[in-house]
Amino acid sequence: MMRQQEILSKTWTKTKKAEALYDLGYTRNQVADLICNGNKGFAYNIWKKWNENRTSIILPNNIINFDFLFNRKFGVEIEFYGADLNALQSNFRNQSLDFQTESYNHSTRPHWKLVTDSSIRGNNGRELVSPVLQNKEGLILFRKACKALRLSNAQVNGSCGVHVHLDVNDYNVENFKTLVKNQFIIENQIDKMMPKSRRKNENYYCQGFVSNNQNIFFQKIDRCNTVRELISIFNSRYYKLNLQSFQRHGTVEFRQHGASTNYIKIKNWILICARLVEFSKLNILLNDINQILDENLQEYFEDRELSLQ
Numbered sequence: 001m002m003r004q005q006e007i008l009s010k011t012w013t014k015t016k017k018a019e020a021l022y023d024l025g026y027t028r029n030q031v032a033d034l035i036c037n038g039n040k041g042f043a044y045n046i047w048k049k050w051n052e053n054r055t056s057i058i059l060p061n062n063i064i065n066f067d068f069l070f071n072r073k074f075g076v077e078i079e080f081y082g083a084d085l086n087a088l089q090s091n092f093r094n095q096s097l098d099f100q101t102e103s104y105n106h107s108t109r110p111h112w113k114l115v116t117d118s119s120i121r122g123n124n125g126r127e128l129v130s131p132v133l134q135n136k137e138g139l140i141l142f143r144k145a146c147k148a149l150r151l152s153n154a155q156v157n158g159s160c161g162v163h164v165h166l167d168v169n170d171y172n173v174e175n176f177k178t179l180v181k182n183q184f185i186i187e188n189q190i191d192k193m194m195p196k197s198r199r200k201n202e203n204y205y206c207q208g209f210v211s212n213n214q215n216i217f218f219q220k221i222d223r224c225n226t227v228r229e230l231i232s233i234f235n236s237r238y239y240k241l242n243l244q245s246f247q248r249h250g251t252v253e254f255r256q257h258g259a260s261t262n263y264i265k266i267k268n269w270i271l272i273c274a275r276l277v278e279f280s281k282l283n284i285l286l287n288d289i290n291q292i293l294d295e296n297l298q299e300y301f302e303d304r305e306l307s308l309q
Contacts, residue, residue: 008034018046027067051282068275068294071135073167075108075251076142076270078261079160081122083152088114091148097141099148108132108249112145119205121159132167139267146263156259158197161206164270165251166277173227176243179252179280180221180230183241184209186276186289190240193304195258206240206255252277268300 007020018035026034032043085101092099098111105115113129120126128149133141168175187208191199198206209217224230230243237244242253254273260266275292290298 004034014042015046018043019050022047022050029067068278068292070271070274072274072277073132073134074138074270074274075132075165075249076130076266077163077165078128078146078149078154078266079117079120079125079162079259080128080149080154080156080261081120081125081160082155083124083126083149085114085124087152088148088154091151092145095144095148097144097148106248119159121157122155125159139270142267142270143263146261146266149261154261156261158195158259160259161198161255162257162260162266162269164254164257164266164273165245165249166254166274167250168246168252168277169250171227171281173224173230174283175281176227176230176246177221177224178283178285179277180209180241180243181218182276182280182286184214184217185286187240189289190256193301193308194256195308198256198258205238207236207238208240268297272297272301 004021004024004026007017007024010017012020014035018031021031021034028040028043028047031047032038032040036042036046089099092112099114100109100111101114102109103115104117108131109129110131112131115127115129117125117127128145130142130145133139168179171179191208197203220233221230224233227246231247234243237253238255240254240256242255245251245253254269257266257269272289272293275297279286279292286292289301293301
C-alpha cells in the first residue's frame with residue numbers, strides 16, 4: 001500500500017489523491033490540508049462520492065483517524081420507579097422543561113413524556129421519554145432532565161434500563177450492514193462495561209446477535225439487498241441494537257445500557273453510540289472499540305470495565 005508521500009508525489013488529480021488518502025484512513029480535515037489548500041468543502045465532496053461507491057473495508061488496528069462531530073439527532077428513554085408524580089412535575093418545571101404524563105405509547109412528542117411501564121419492578125414504574133434532541137444543546141437539556149429525576153428521588157433496579165435513539169435517515173443499506181457487523185464485532189467488549197443483567201443472553205429486553213460463527217452471520221447480512229430485508233432478520237425489537245425502530249422513528253435504538261439517572265454515565269454512552277453510528281457510516285469494519293473512542297471515552301470505558309469485573 002502506498003504511503004502519504006508517494007501519493008502526494010504522483011501526477012494525479014486532486015480527487016484521485018484525496019481518494020487514495022481516504023483509503024489509508026485519513027480524515028477529511030487532513031485531506032483538506034494536504035490536498036485542497038484547506039478547502040474542507042471540497043474535501044467533503046470528494047469524501048462523499050468516495051464513500052458512496054465503496055463497500056465495507058477492514059480498518060487496521062493502528063489507525064484511529066476519525067472525524068467526529070456530534071450533530072446527529074438523538075433521543076433517550078430512562079426507566080425508573082418510586083418518584084412522586086407531583087415532585088416530578090415540580091422539578092421538571094423548575095428546570096424549565098415541558099413535561100407531560102401520558103398513557104403508554106410509542107409516539108414522539110415535542111415535550112418530555114412520562115408513561116407507565118409494566119415491565120419495571122417497584123412502585124410507580126415509569127419511563128421518561130425525551131423529545132428529539134440534537135448536539136451539545138440537546139445534552140444540556142438532557143442534563144436538566146437527569147437533575148429533575150434525581151431531585152425527585154427516582155430509583156432504578158435491574159428491571160430498568162436506558163435506551164438511546166440515534167437518527168439514521170441518512171443511512172443506506174450498506175451503512176446499516178456495517179453498523180450491524182460492527183455491533184457484532186464489539187459486542188463482547190461492550191458487555192464488559194455493562195452490569196451482568198445487561199450482558200449477552202442475560203436479558204430478554206436487550207438480546208445480543210446470537211451467532212457462534214462471524215462469517216456465517218456476515219454472509220446472512222450481506223445477502224440483504226434492502227434495509228427492510230435486513231430488519232426482517234431480527235424478529236424482535238428487544239436486541240441491544242434495535243433496527244425495527246427505523247421503520248417507526250427513523251432511528252436505531254441502543255437498548256443495552258443499565259439503569260441509571262446519572263447524567264455523566266448516560267452522556268458517555270450516548271457519545272459511544274453516536275461514534276459507532278457515525279463511524280459505521282464510513283462503511284469501515286472495526287477490530288476494536290477503542291478505534292472510535294477519544295481519550296476521555298477510552299478512560300471512561302476502562303474505568304467501567306474495571307469496576308464491573
